[in-house]
Each structure stands twice: as structure tokens, then as C-alpha cells.
Amino acid sequence: MTADDQKRISGEAAAELVEAGMVVGLGTGSTAAWFVKALAARRLDIRGVPTSEATADLARELGIGLASLDDVKSIDLTVDGADEIGPGLSLIKGGGAALLREKLVWEASRRCVVIADAAKHVKTLGKFPLPIEVVRFGHPHTGRRLADIAAEFDLPPPRLRTAERGVVVTDGGNVIYDMASGTIADPAALASALKSVTGVVDHGLFLDLADEALLGTDDGVVKLVP
Ligand SMILES: O=C[C@H](O)[C@H](O)[C@H](O)COP(=O)(O)O
Incomplete structure (x- = not known):
């Protein structure tokens, strides 16, 4: 399985967590894009809060209704990618320069799920700048x-x-x-x-924010908790 396939299956698994009526934080990057596509395919009545202009454009194209962070009291679930996933689900994010809006959306969310291909899971953070x-x-x-x-x-x-x-x-x-x-x-x-x-x-260290990770691996999607 390629890294992109692993990203896709993790995004698709995360899309299954979304229920009608939810306010959903939409992450940024190539893995989050798989989530947004899978979510759009479910055609649920939800509102998406995008973490970047790029994600807003993609969600609009796919017909997902959007809200801005200013317009919602809280977010039920946010799904987003990461550059590295370390011990305790500590993360490095921001490889796509979206870390600030991402962190604001994550911190306004009741549940945060990080999605990634298997290579992002590391013993110690830091290889990714x-x-x-x-x-x-x-x-x-x-x-x-x-x-x-x-x-x-x-x-x-x-x-x-x-x-x-x-x-x-x-x-x-x-x-x-x-x-x-x-x-x-x-x-x-x-x-x-x-x-x-x-x-x-702000910086791309996301500490104590992720509630779970859905990692795409050659053996399917593996769930990790802190
Ligand atoms: O600023 C970008 C974000 O933090 C991305 O979620 C992160 O860089 C991972 O991106 P990708 O899924 O493309 O590897």
C-alpha cells in the first residue's frame, strides 16, 4: 500500500465518525483532504469549520456547508492530519503552514482525531522540522x-x-x-x-490535544489513544 493509500483509508475511517447535525472541524493537508472527500461522499447534513483557505475551497467544491469559527459555539469533532505523531499523541503540525487556524479549531473542539499514514508515527518528535x-x-x-x-x-x-x-x-x-x-x-x-x-x-507542537489517532497501515486502520 502506498503512503497515499494509507492516508486515504485513515481519512475514510474518520469520515465514518461523523453524524448528521454535527459541527465538524476540517483539517488541512493531503490526509485531511481524503477525509473531506469521504465526508462529502456521505452527504450528511453537517457544518464544516475549515482550518485553511485551501480546505475551505475544497469543501465548497464538494458541496459541504461551511461555518466560520466565529459563528459556532463549539465543534463536535475535528479531524486533521499531522507531520509527526509521537508518544502520548504529541504532534508536530504545520508542514502546510496552517498550524495557527488548526490549533484554534482543535482547541474549540470536543473531540480531536488525527489521521495519518504509518510513517508519521515516531518514537520521538523532531525529525520533521x-x-x-x-x-x-x-x-x-x-x-x-x-x-x-x-x-x-x-x-x-x-x-x-x-x-x-x-x-x-x-x-x-x-x-x-x-x-x-x-x-x-x-x-x-x-x-x-x-x-x-x-x-x-504559535508553533506546531500540539500537546495533549489529540483524543485518538487513526493510522493507515498495510494491515488496515489502527486506532491509537494517548
Ligand atoms: O499545516 C498543515 C497541517 O498541519 C497538515 O495537517 C500537516 O502538515 C500534515 O499534512 P499531510 O497530511 O499533507 O502530510
Whole structure:
């Protein structure tokens, strides 16, 4: 089974968790896109709260009714992908630059289910560079403060994310610094150090947020709990 097939079966399994009448958080990325497609195919009467403009576009195309986070009191279930799933369902997210809206939607949700292909499940977080969302104003200064924090954790300086068209700008108008680490020995300590920096809006460590993971494997979908 390819990684994409594993993503697809995890997305399809998650779509089965949705019931009519629910408010559903719609994650971002290639795995979440499989979930959105499978959900649309069920033609349930639900409202989706998208975590990015890309997901909003896909959901609209597929006929899913949307609501914004501002319009709902809470979200029944959010389903989203991850870049890494570590011990206790600690996560790295933000490879697609959607981490801020994702975290806001996750935190407003009663239940959060992470979906992924098997390779995303790791013993220790950190092989995937940790995305950090930073306000654009003065970001080179914030980047230098992030480098100081990285040094305290024995990590190399984070790098400003660029793509073919230049610096990557998030849906919220911010930039992303990626902190390549190899190993994050103490995710909670790093998370709190990063949040202490003025200019950091948020980071891609999702700790104590996921209620379960549905992992697509060659033997089918495996459920993990914290
Ligand atoms: O910002 C993007 C999100 O956090 C994605 O959920 C994450 O990068 C995983 O994406 P994919 O399912 O494409 O691997």
C-alpha cells in the first residue's frame, strides 16, 4: 500500500465518525483532504469549520456547508492530519503552514482525531522540522530570538520558510520559521519557551490535544489513544 493509500483509508475511517447535525472541524493537508472527500461522499447534513483557505475551497467544491469559527459555539469533532505523531499523541503540525487556524479549531473542539499514514508515527518528535508562526513585522529580530532559544535546547537556528514564489505567508498573513532538530527531548519545555517570545504567534507542537489517532497501515486502520 502506498503512503497515499494509507492516508486515504485513515481519512475514510474518520469520515465514518461523523453524524448528521454535527459541527465538524476540517483539517488541512493531503490526509485531511481524503477525509473531506469521504465526508462529502456521505452527504450528511453537517457544518464544516475549515482550518485553511485551501480546505475551505475544497469543501465548497464538494458541496459541504461551511461555518466560520466565529459563528459556532463549539465543534463536535475535528479531524486533521499531522507531520509527526509521537508518544502520548504529541504532534508536530504545520508542514502546510496552517498550524495557527488548526490549533484554534482543535482547541474549540470536543473531540480531536488525527489521521495519518504509518510513517508519521515516531518514537520521538523532531525529525520533521518544527514550524513556528511569526508575525511579519520585525520577523528577522524574532528569528534571532528563536535562534537563541534553539541554542538553549542544543538545536540549530530555525530557518525562514521560502518556496518558489519567495517567503511563505500563512492564511493569517504571518511567516513561518522551521526549527530542524532531529530530536525534541522535552516538547513541553520547548513549547513554553517558544510561546514566551514576542512575535511568535504559535508553533506546531500540539500537546495533549489529540483524543485518538487513526493510522493507515498495510494491515488496515489502527486506532491509537494517548
Ligand atoms: O499545516 C498543515 C497541517 O498541519 C497538515 O495537517 C500537516 O502538515 C500534515 O499534512 P499531510 O497530511 O499533507 O502530510
